[in-house]
Amino acid sequence: MTAEKDVDPTDSLWALLAFHVRRLRKERGWTQEKLAEEAHSTSSTVGAVETLERKPKPDLAAAIDKALGAGGMLIDLAHHARILSAGMPRWFETLTKAERDAARIRTFEPQAIPGLLQCEEYARAQFAALRDGEELETRVAARMARQEVLSGDKPLKLWAILDEAVLLRVAATPGVARPQLTHLLKMAERPNIVIEVLPLGCGIHACMDGGFVLLTMRNRSEAAYIEAMGEGHLISQDDRGGPVRASIRSAACRDVVGLALHRVHPRSSGEKHMSMASSQNVTWRKSSYSGNQGGNCVEVASLDGVGVRDSKDVRRGHLTIRPAAWETLTAALKR
Template identity: 35%
Template sequence: MGRRRNATSGPAATNAAVFGEVLRHFREAAGFTQEGLARKIPCDRSHVARVEAGTRVPQDTFAKQCDELLETGGVLLRLWGRIDWYPEVQHPDWFERRAEMDAKAVALREYQAQVMPGLLQSEAYAWGLFSDLASSDEAEKRVRARLSRQGRFLADGGPLYVAVLDESCLRNVVGSAAVMRDQCAHLLAVGQRPNIRIQVAPAHRSEIIRPKTSMTLIALSKGEQWVYSESLDSGHFNDDPAVYARHSRTYDVLRADALSARESAALITEAMEGYGDDEPARTQRGDLDQEQLQRRERRQLHRSGAHLDEEQLQRPRRRQLHRSSPRYPRRRPRP
């Protein structure tokens, strides 16, 4: 295993324990308990406790929410941006070179199938991927190493990062339904950043030409351009200009044919809603919504004097996407 400093070189401006102490000071000054603050965010009380203890790395969105709830004037978010959260991490030897490129890249364009790319994974999703490791300490090291790569791209003024996700990334369950719902919410939040664009290649669009494997096009600060792909426990690099140009053309066509960032957000939202409550609860809520809709229609028809028979009222209604987002047709098998 190789060792590396985080992308931001030099001594840490502060540390996780100091951030936790500052958070605790503002929380107590505002009259919140850990549980009360967790309910407002919302998150688990244990997450707040671990952040305050300096044993959990929070997202910048957590710091921003705490600033708003505790009325700190933005102190926590500014402090979060100055912290070297991962002063020392370990990557697998075969991935060390890629991690070093991430620390210097000016632009990444990525295509990913089956699982979320590491730069877009939530902490819970990363834990789900490494849950099969025999050692919990080893799993924690791998998770920390993976999350350490994200800070540079999530910071203000971060490098350009464009990710085209095959829809399989949204549908393959890692960890649990709750983990996937959180992961989808994470995608929606990260996709709002000015330097990040997330697009989805929907499964039903068979005309889309997808690369044969997940790949990343890496542009470095001195003009170097690399194509990166992976096989089992191996990373592959190619800086041949002809190879890079060929894959770059393929990627540009793929991105043009994929859903736009806005359309992709609607599909991600649909997937997130699908990971919500369990099926019985969804069915019960759907029945109640249908009953309420029928009652409204009867009242409207009564006022207008129109007539609608009971059979028409019982026809099932298609559930609309969140906030009236557009629905994308799916191909259904012929009988």
């Protein structure tokens, strides 16, 4: 019999399933051997399920559910757990759990829109470059589910800095530019989200070696997530607290944040709109790149770059885009 260890049911849906398997088994007064017999399995398999060492496939989940009289609950848990973790390696599951436990996240992304800020079209295009078939939609659904941490009674506070190259890459992708940029503007309207853009003209900076995620947990501890090709590492304060604070945070807050002068966020009383130029005392004009909206969707203005805002609610602030990026974007929108 596999030695029992405590499982926190709040860690993940897989952990919740393991918790209920053990709870229901004990309520019946069964050993792991007895449940294995009833489910036509082995005691080592049951023990592995209860300790999160094994994730039950649909047939095993159904057999355990039937043996314990769970009425389909374990089947449903396994189904949704599989969707949320589809194709997700264990090291990435560690990040998603950390996101749920975090009070604040600061991230710098030089290559792609952060997962917490992606729209469905962008996520689908990104996964399609690597995968196809049914798993693609499952992974898109899982990514959208991750964004639930940004909503609710106590939403996660997110501060994201994007390299300008990220937006240029978005603009060059047909079918993705409009929905993703619109999504960024909508997300930036939320009081718990700040989005900044690091201009290409800033030159060499301290984070040229890649992006990172810095997490402040609800218990005030800190962790950093760094991802490379094919793997990622979550570094807790206990593991390498000194390097996390000294190098990663220093590079982010001193150098990158100091250079990220294009900010998009909602205006509120007493709060200044931070951009490379004020949007006051400038002339805004209707854009002809508003699809079939008759020019009543987007307004543009000449700032230190091209200012873009929603003409239906001009109080929500604007996004400043470099002229070269604007030309690429409008070319993509014409396709």
